[in-house]
Amino acid sequence: MFVVMKADANARQVEGVIQVVNEMGLCAHALPGAKRTVIGITGNHSPLDPSRFDRLPGVEEAIQVTKPYKLISLEMRSEKTVVPVGDASIGGDELAVIAGPCAVETREQTFAVAEAVWRGGARFFRGGAYKPRSSPYAFQGLGEDGLKILAEVRERYGLKIVTEALDEHGLDLVERYADVIQIGARNMQNFSLLRRAGRSHLPVILKRGLSATLEEWLLAAEYIMLEGNYNVVLCERGIRTFSDHTRNTLDVAAVPAVRRLSHLPVIIDPSHAAGHNYLVLPLAKAGVAVGADGLIVEVHNSPRQALCDGAQALTLEQFGRMMSEVRAMHGVLEPLAAA
């Protein structure tokens, strides 16, 4: 059930509804919007009676939920969520660019890339300290040592750190060093990890699973939000199909399709979709064209030496070119979209 507050409802009235919900042994999720606050109610095992809520002070109406999800939906919040990350954000007017190497390999490599990312004007730095590799014999990441290098990058360049957590223990550490937690495609339905991320104070980037439907992806976000963390960013990174000229097939339509259902920001990962360096720039532009709120791309100072995913990494120079092209595009498209 959604309890929609009146436009002029005050904090005490919102609090009053929450208290009623709590007294019923249920959970209240209050998301303030530009015009009004909506309170999502979860935890009930059968439909609730709207009359329990719609006469409470400050309540406009109580609405039954008809979709399989509640908190991610536009009924819950009609305007797009802007996820704050310190003095930066994802989901606002500016295109959020998250760039960096697949894996943190060494301090030198990481700083060389970070310098270029910073010069290019991106606000976010990515880099894996824990790598989910298909083979147990492949490089698995530097672990906490990698996280420490990332923290140094933030110190030096002021870039916000985005890094992946593979399990609950790793998430504890990521929380200590990073600004944004990334949940990878292979973990999109690792529900224990989602719940743990939902109890974090950090924003979460949730990648779409390789074979996840839109609904499954949104429900995975719902798992996170249910625990009280409403700062979720969705990330389309390509799906697995028969098509073999790319590593994955970037499903650009997912961006406007999510927008029609959810208030959550959506970003695009052109690198993992492409699998080949030369395809990253066009796919990044396609992402901007469909209205993505940001991009997450892999950049390496020496792709041929990369310990992971070198084939799809942009060189520092290519990254610079990408930044100028996507900015030019975004500058043209933003006003059109707003019109």
Added chain:
Amino acid sequence: MFVVMKADANARQVEGVIQVVNEMGLCAHALPGAKRTVIGITGNHSPLDPSRFDRLPGVEEAIQVTKPYKLISLEMRSEKTVVPVGDASIGGDELAVIAGPCAVETREQTFAVAEAVWRGGARFFRGGAYKPRSSPYAFQGLGEDGLKILAEVRERYGLKIVTEALDEHGLDLVERYADVIQIGARNMQNFSLLRRAGRSHLPVILKRGLSATLEEWLLAAEYIMLEGNYNVVLCERGIRTFSDHTRNTLDVAAVPAVRRLSHLPVIIDPSHAAGHNYLVLPLAKAGVAVGADGLIVEVHNSPRQALCDGAQALTLEQFGRMMSEVRAMHGVLEPLAAA
């Protein structure tokens, strides 16, 4: 084998090589480029000896083919092919927009849409007279009567007519009335139809099959070119995947991936990929973003009454908006791409 002519080779020398090829019982395909002419040789059942050609007057070198295709490849022609369609073209600097209803239903409907397409500034009009429908009980198109209506549209608005041929007999008729032959996704590997289109004097738009790899699609184009028709335009229209929020998954990466292998122009069909009206504009923009040479979109004056694919048709108003947005984008991207 490719016989690459010298930059200053004259027409007589080109003719000389062709004559040698013909005398060997083989087939010569001469494609003049900006700098030089390349002659593709087909019809051989085993590798040819380069020494048969590389000492002929005007020949720079004779090169063995290493890829599964010849005529579509960048080795054959290094610059992009511009397919001329009367005073318009596909593959040049201008974005080619092909718009119109899924099916020609009535003269009134067709003209209502054509008026809007023309006002919007598109140069090409699409409309099906022969419809490949999954069900034999669905509307199959008006046949030759539909083609006549399309010819009237050309007469009135000067729009170039693009329409689908389903079989060899239909192609005879399409040739009589239209400017560009469309081969649909379901017929991408209808090799008899491809060969017949290869003997036509009209350009051919070849849609990618629902589950075709890039290589299969390019080889289908090779079938057409082998018969002597070099004016082939490839069209990405979405592939079939598990993803269910769109009718098909638009594989935007196909555009730059084809570009890396072939000189043929590539356009995007956002309508069949989307399946839903509201997704067409973002997908059209994604197509422009990845560098497509054009768009083919479905427009209807009354989508709810459409006899075919109404859910994905743009209204006349939406079409106008699409034209202004994609033009604005193309204006920004073209100079960047050229840079």
Added chain:
Amino acid sequence: MFVVMKADANARQVEGVIQVVNEMGLCAHALPGAKRTVIGITGNHSPLDPSRFDRLPGVEEAIQVTKPYKLISLEMRSEKTVVPVGDASIGGDELAVIAGPCAVETREQTFAVAEAVWRGGARFFRGGAYKPRSSPYAFQGLGEDGLKILAEVRERYGLKIVTEALDEHGLDLVERYADVIQIGARNMQNFSLLRRAGRSHLPVILKRGLSATLEEWLLAAEYIMLEGNYNVVLCERGIRTFSDHTRNTLDVAAVPAVRRLSHLPVIIDPSHAAGHNYLVLPLAKAGVAVGADGLIVEVHNSPRQALCDGAQALTLEQFGRMMSEVRAMHGVLEPLAAA
């Protein structure tokens, strides 16, 4: 609409209904069943009034069609269709085995394989005279010369000839020499070819398209039946998926799923699904296990020298082993299924 005749309706009463249908400008399809005849009515553009039919002599009831197909459905005929092919058949108690080389290459090769097929006890011989090849540079088949060799095989061994037609012209020739027309996966939605096959007196094997849903496949069969040819056999041959250890993914569930909707027999092509010789026998057995009415397999006397699909061809010896294993299985399963 289906007009269900009474169990004791006589031929004159059936004829009477057909006449009424014809007088309405519609088309009647009478399929006699074990207990009663059902007449399918097609050609109407809007729903028919049952009262036009249910009082005619011999009529039990007239039923509105609620599914997208009519003639293929169990409402039209409740028991399975047995397609007669001379003194053999497909769909009856016996497992129909169709075996032979991918392509007719030479008289010698063809006879060598035919000898083994005949010795193995199969009743049907397959071999392509017209090959749908992805590449125009690949072997395209011997054409009519190949058909003549096939006709000789029938002469010598009494095997029924199954061979593919790629277009309407080829179908004219196939009709002249063969016993069963095969429509390949790439042509499953070549509607002109389907209609032409529907006007043939020969039975048709309709392969499922690489990315066809069950409904699309059944509707393709409906195209054939609508023209009056009710002897259609469906063939599952694997679908295109991301899975790369086989050429295609054999969708064995398609057999019982078709059975729940349609009276048409269904066979399995394990060779094209497998793509590798060693997988053909297990997939053939899987086909028998799910209740397929037959198998169509590729056999070659010298797979390494095969001009087409050698990797998936059974050797003559492997074919012998397959025959004994599938017969043993079929012997156990048939009584269970009947129970």
Added chain:
Amino acid sequence: MFVVMKADANARQVEGVIQVVNEMGLCAHALPGAKRTVIGITGNHSPLDPSRFDRLPGVEEAIQVTKPYKLISLEMRSEKTVVPVGDASIGGDELAVIAGPCAVETREQTFAVAEAVWRGGARFFRGGAYKPRSSPYAFQGLGEDGLKILAEVRERYGLKIVTEALDEHGLDLVERYADVIQIGARNMQNFSLLRRAGRSHLPVILKRGLSATLEEWLLAAEYIMLEGNYNVVLCERGIRTFSDHTRNTLDVAAVPAVRRLSHLPVIIDPSHAAGHNYLVLPLAKAGVAVGADGLIVEVHNSPRQALCDGAQALTLEQFGRMMSEVRAMHGVLEPLAAA
């Protein structure tokens, strides 16, 4: 590297090799086979020099690994692994049948199903106490209470308990109550969970991910084995494709394809592939036909009331029928396969 011991090598010689490996800071995995023991060496970051090993006492030869996996491969153990589960086993001559409800709902329901499973002659009982559900609002399982009910079932019927662990904490509990740990499809690349299962003393059933290639699946098993748990059973449960008449597409070819590469047993889950009750029996038989070592099926005493996946559950009666049919088939096929 594999160190292949001589047929007559004694335990001390095997121990000697292991000691050398350990002294190099590497890890030794000794798998005794029918004829000889092979010792897999892992932990090296660059290729090892065979001469370090091939002159050690009892060593036949040291072989470089050329495939992406080691421990799962036939090079490591040439005969099939038989996974012991108390007095039962998976991978031996007998078909292992694992049956039970999707979820443990109540003691009554669980015992009603267990009674039928036991009467049917199956040796293993399945039932979820922790359910990975796409929606956080769906029934998530009874947790430890469910595990306790399962333990009672073992007590009463002597059935071996197979149940899923969703995370490391859950695995601790599953280990306490169950006989076999199941890792679900969504967790196939939850590498932390795989490693934890690799440190368990219980056998592990590893389901194939919805979009996992064969190689990814085998590498996931390698993650488990690397930690020292060699009792891994692979489970094919259908992959995600465009095909919509089943919940997933059962990839039966995966069984013989795995067999060609690995010594691990493979079972089939027809229930999750089918998604519909009526398809379970044919898919189970297809699994037996391709040589699966076992089946895992969902059975419910009242499918319509099931809290989870009722549509695909067999009734108790259908389960009985399945048991008799698959046994009859297995009885015919086993001797053939052995021949």
